[in-house]
Amino acid sequence: MIGLSMIYFFFKPMNLKQTQEKEIAQFSLVDFTLHELDQEGLVTKMDGSKAVRYNDRYFVTDIDYTDNSKEFLSNMKAKDGLYKANIVFLNGDVKFKRNDGLRFFSQKATYDKNIDQASTDVEYVAYMGESYVRGSSAIFDNKNAEIKSKNIEIIYNLQEKKK
Secondary structure (H helix, E strand, C coil): CHHHHHHHHHCCCCCCCCCCCCCCCCEEEEEEEEEEEECCEEEEEEEEEEEEECCCCEEEEEEEEEECCCCCCEEEEEEEEEEECCEEEEEEEEEEEECCCEEEEEEEEEEECCCCEEEECCCEEEEECCEEEEECEEEEECCCCEEEEECCEEECCCCCCCC
């Protein structure tokens, strides 16, 4: 009984510090190129100066992403990007091009490969040949060849019919 009393009074339980669980990267890449291929050839290509791969996403610096899986070949570049579940989130000097000549520039954009749609919720400027549109936000629907935008200014150059 005396021994148990001494344990109770003199031994203090250890205080264990609880740490917050941090996600650990699976791997990182420097100056890399990733290719996604199928039976028909190149589906997507992603280049960058640095990438960190987590369980469900890539964080990429100096991202250069090309999607060849849909009707239009689309290429986008930005200072950094997040690739997750076939969606690319781009930040900083975003440049988007399609092989039909559409180009748009913004500071932020999202490309959803699943629905073949690029969008931006900040100011942008888009060009198609000699024509351009400037606005405060836009959705570029590649599947339906439509652009939906807010607060727009458009310069549209009509071409004369050649005889």
